[in-house]
Amino acid sequence: MRLHRLEVTAFGPYKDHQVVDFDVLGSDGLFLLHGDTGAGKTTLLDAIAFALYGQVPGARGEVKRLRCDTADGETATSVVLELTVQGQRLRLERSPEYQRPKRRGDGYTTQQAKASLTWIGGAPTEQSPESLTRIDEVGRTVQRLLGMTVDQFFQVVMLPQGEFARFLRSETTEREQLLEKLFGTQRFAEVEQWFVERRRERGRVVEEHTQRVRDLLARVSQVSGTPNSSEVDDQDWLADIEKRAQRELEHAQAEHSRLRRERDTAEATLTERRELAEKVRRVKQAREALAELDERKGEHDAWRAERDAAHRAVPVQAARRTAERAEQERDRARAEVATCATRCSVDPEADLAELRDRAAAERERAGALTALIPQAQQQETDQHRLAELAERIRSDEQRETELVAEQNGVPERVSAARERVEEAKHAELRLETVRTRGEELEALLGVAREIPGAEAELARAKESAQQAVDAHQQARDALQDRRARRLAGMAAELATQLADGEPCPVCGSAEHPSPGQPVDDQVSAEDEQAAQAAEQRAATTREKTAAAAQQAQQHVDNLRERLGEHTESELAAELDQLRAEQNRLRETAAELARRNTELAELEAATGRLGEQLTELRTRLAAARSEHAGLAEAIEERRARLLEGRGDFGSIEQRRAHLLDSASGLEELIAARTARDDADQRLTRQLAALAEAASGAGFADAEQAKAAERSEQRLAELDTAIGEVEQRAAGARETLASAELFGVEPDTEVELQAATEAAGLAREAAERAAALAHRAEQRQRELAELAEKLRAAWAELGPAMAEQAELEALADVVNGRGQNARKMSLRAYVLAARLEEVAIAATRRLQRMSDGRYSFVHSDAAGARGTRGGLGLDVLDDYSGKVRPAKTLSGGESFLASLSLALGLADVVAAETGGALLDTLFIDEGFGTLDADTLDLVMDTLDELRTGGRVVGLVSHVEEMRQRIGTRLRVTKSRKGSTLTVQT
Structure with a gap:
């Protein structure tokens, strides 16, 4: 991988567009990024990492705030990187997610993150020639080309500020986690877990088999009553x-x-004796029954006579009931006539023809009133409707007045609502500005409050520096004084070494006539060396305190520059005002939704009120017209209805009265006719009753009534007589049966002894049957259990052998059991990789430490039996002893960390099979080195650029700037950082 060009815009401290040409910088293979603290040197490395992976290393990646705070709102934040990897030149462009000002109105909106990858000179054959614009596709393509993850890249290509010493000092657990990320040993952890899971699964299988054997043994012992606690195969x-x-x-x-067999014999004897006893009992019972029936013969004959008389009275009873019903009907008819005559106020015995004429006349008058009933009903309906119309007209007129008043007041309310909405919108837009200003004031107030402490620290640093200068001057004066006094007493010092007969080391004479005499306050070489060491320590202290004073002065200057002309009290007062205004604006802005809703409702109310008013006036005119028409019709109908109603409350009442009177007369006529018919029927039924009693053999109807019996009594008589006859027949039949022939009722039968003998034999047979059944069931159950137990024993043996072998192997893989070093498979692989890293790092560490230090890898187990394999110490050649890396000084730790990082980079690059790494960045750490050690480090870095590799260093050390010809200077100002290439 070789970088060609980097462009950053509004990124980090870089407000404007900045370009870094790595082809120019890396022409000599080594270049330097230098500048003041905070100028943005590390930001360039962050930009490279962001362009490749969309992330930045270290703690800065957790903040995710990459946009320049002072950039113009219209300037987009972007990073563009051109590089060549695996022979393919490509251009990467990324933009992070950030907040930008809205193009319309106030406030901010979120600018989404973007990424693109463009092939320069053609895409690979397996890759689409089109540019990639999806963030995930760009990330996968970059990782595939580089052959390493983002963690590996930060450890191999870009050694971040303050990060590459962490691996040296880290504990075993942290070192293991980092090595896992770099070398991708998760598959070995999966192998370890696979063995653990397999062991657990086989353990469950063995436990299932063992438990099955235990259960079967317990069942066999329970069924057989023979205990056995062993689980081994015992056939x-x-x-x-x-x-x-x-x-x-x-x-x-x-x-x-x-x-x-004994039970069957006893039961047969018992059956014979029971049969004989039953025959004796039946004979005795039959004779007793016949004797009892003979004693009650008179009572039984009376029952038969009562039943016969009741049967003869049945026809007479029917005739008597018919006569009673005829008499009741006659009485009801007479009562009905009296009731109808009273209701009609007429004589009950009046002439029927006159009654019929009067009823017809009443119905004719009622028929004449029928035509007026609909008009009366319509009159009542119209009167109700007229009252409703009057009430509606009054209500609508009142509503019309209210709507007109409300319509006149709507424009003023709409204007007020619009003013409130605009006020809320303005507050919402103003709120973000106030919030941003508040954050700025809080930051400035923090600076103002930090300045007194920084100034006090500066005063202390200056005082310490001045004291160090005085102490150094005093040490130098003491050194010069001791040197002068030693030179003065040098002759006496040489005289102490002269001996008689031995030549003088100065003049060569063997005679020493006048040797030098010691002077007052003689100074020895040891005294001079001690003074020189004290002067060197004072000089070192002077340099450190001077550097500390310079840093403190720079910190105070930076704070004052950020504060400007502001004071703490002014900032606090302004901040309080802004907070109060922010609270007020927040409350007002929160009302925006409600005020918008209120305005919309008022605007909609304008048209709605007009529509309601038009609809109301139309309805009011129609109601008034209908009211006038109804009033005229009611007045026209009134006279006709008054005449038809007469003295009654309504026409319906008068008509109902006439019809009721006609119906009463007609009912009286019908009642008179029904009464006459009832008298005739009663006379006929009384004659029929007398004839029926005589025919049934009774003197009169009263005698027949006395002989009547209820159905229940007749049923009782029939049942009692039937039982008597049945008992007599049964007893005679029993005595006449052939099986009871010759059986006397006084015969004695020995039944008790036979019953007891049969019971004892039955109980003994049942116990024997139960014992035989249990023995058979136990034998069958034992046979089934024995078969299952033998099968379980056959399965348990191989399962236990397999589980023991798998458990031993899992223990070895996971660093236990026969594993003497207590190293798991994953730790073993990581230890091998760490050993390779230690070998690669030692070559550079020996060169940079002038052969003093070497890395020593240890695979011994940790303290208290913990797993080992990842120990890393240093061998000090001066003492010949191995000591922890944490005991190294600051400069020594930097050399060890740098060597380890470079060695780790070589091993990781070889392990991952990634792209050839032609570019390497190292950030900070050189300020802890002295001049000689820095020379050794620079020689090592010179070796890194062999074969065309480019090494970029980030440092503010002045000597580094003097040693490296090509460098990129970062200049910081209040307007943002800028880049300048220097040679």
């Missing part, structure tokens, strides 16, 4: 149980046959 125990059950069955069956 002899099972065979003994089966044989014993068979023997018990044969014995029970033989005993049952013997007792059954």
Whole structure:
């Protein structure tokens, strides 16, 4: 992968359109991105990552705020990247999702994210030549071409700021998660899980077989009564149980046959004696019944006489009831005549012809009134309608007045409602501006409140820097003083080394007539070295405090520049006003929907009121016309109805009176006729009753009535007489039967002893039958259970062997059991990859540390038996000991992290089989290196650009700028950051 051109617009701190030509920058293979802190160096790397994957690395990717805050509202945010990957040159263009001002009105709208991929020079054969415009298609195509995910890209191609030291210091768990993402070892974890699931499944199968064996053993022990707690295959125990059950069955069956024969003999004897006792009882009962019937013969004859008289009185009873009904009808007819005469106010015995003439006259007068009834009904209906019309006219006239008043007031209400709607709209548009201004004021207020602390920190930093300068100056003066005093006493120091007869190291003489004498406050070489070390420490402290003071000054200057001419009190007051205004605008804007609804209802009410008023006036005119016509018709009909009504309340009442009078007369005539007929029928029925009594053998009707009996009494007599006759016949038939011939009623039968003997024999036979049945059932059940148990034993053995083998293999794969290193399959693969990374990283770390440090990979188990395999330490060649990476200093950690990142990049690129990585970016970290170490790092970076690779560095270190010829400078101002290529 080689980058050619990057264009950013309104992205990050870049307000305007900026272009980076990587072909120019990378012509020498190494270039530098430098500039002030916060100028936007890292943003260029974010732009590259965003163009490729739509994401930015590190914590900045979590915020998802990529648009420049100071960009013009009409300027769209976009990133364009041209690159060559796998021989294909393509152009990627992306725009993030952001809020832009509305083109009409105030407020903001969401600009959706976009992406496109254009092939330059033709698309691959397997790819459509058309440009890709869907975000997901662009993402899949880029990942396929690069051969790595976004996590792998950030670890291999782009080493983000503050991120590539995390892997060095991370714990085993974090390192394992990162390596899984980079090397895609999830399939090995799936293999581990597969073994675990298979072991669990086989375990369930074995447990099912074992439980089945346990259940069958328990059932066999329960049925046979022989305990056995072992689950192993014990065929002899099972065979003994089966044989014993068979023997018990044969014995029970033989005993049952013997007792059954004894029971049959006893029951036959009992049956014979029961039959004889029954014959004696029947003879005795028959003779007793005949004796009792002879004693009650007189009573039985009286029953027969009563029944015969009742049967003869039946015809007389029917004639008497007919006469009674005729008498009742006559009495009712006489009462009806009296009632009709009273209701008509006439003599009940008046002439029938006169009554008929009077009734006819009443009906004729009622018929004459019939024609006036519809007119009377219409008169009443018209009067009700006339009252309704009058009430409606009054109500409509009142409603007309109200509608006219309401119609006159609608225009003024519509104008007021429109003003309220405009006020709410303006508040809604103004609200976003006020909210944005409030956020700006809150940020400025935070800056204003931060300045006192920053100034205090600056004062402390300056004071510390001044103290460090004074301390350094004092250390330098002490060093120069000790050097001067040592030079002054150098002769005496040399004299202490002279010996008689040995040549002088200065002049060569063997004689030393006048050696130098020690001076006051003699200074040794160790004293000078100690002073020099103290001076170097003071110098280092001076540089650090000066840098800290410079950073503090820069921080204060940045805060003051952001604050401008504002003061904290002014900002707080303005912020309070804006918050109050924001609350008021929010409340007003929330009323917009309700006010729009109110306005729409008022505008619709204008036309609705006009329609209602027109409809009301039309209805009012029609009601007035109908009211006048009805009043005239009612007045014209009034005289005719008064004459026909007479003294009654209405014509219907007078007509009903006439008809009722005619009906009463007619009813009296009919009642007189019915009374005469009833008298004649009663006379005939009394004569028939006397004739029927004489014919039935009674002296008169009263004697016949006394002989009458109810149906229930007759049924009782028939039943009693029938029972007597039936008992007598039955007793005689019993005594005359052949089977009872010769049986005397006083014969004695020994039944008790036979019953007891038969009961004892029956109980013994039943117990034997139950025992035989249980023995047979137990033998059959044991046979079935034995067959199932032998089958279960046959299945359990292979299942247990297979489960043991699978469990041992699963333990090994998951880092347990016979796995001595306690490493799972996934950890083993990751450990192998980490070992490759350590080897690749060691080559660069030894070169950059001048051969002092090497990476050491450890696959030992962790503390307290935890899984190992991902340990990573450093070997210090100076001490010959291995120590944790966390003990390295800041500069040493940077060298180790950079070496590890480069080694990891090489291994990941080889592992994924991705595209050839011709471009590499390293962000920050060089400020922790001294000059010599920086030389070693630069030599290593020079090696990276062999073979045409381009390495881009991001740093604000001045020495880096002096070492690298081609660089891209980022200049920051209040108007936004700009880019300038420098050589």
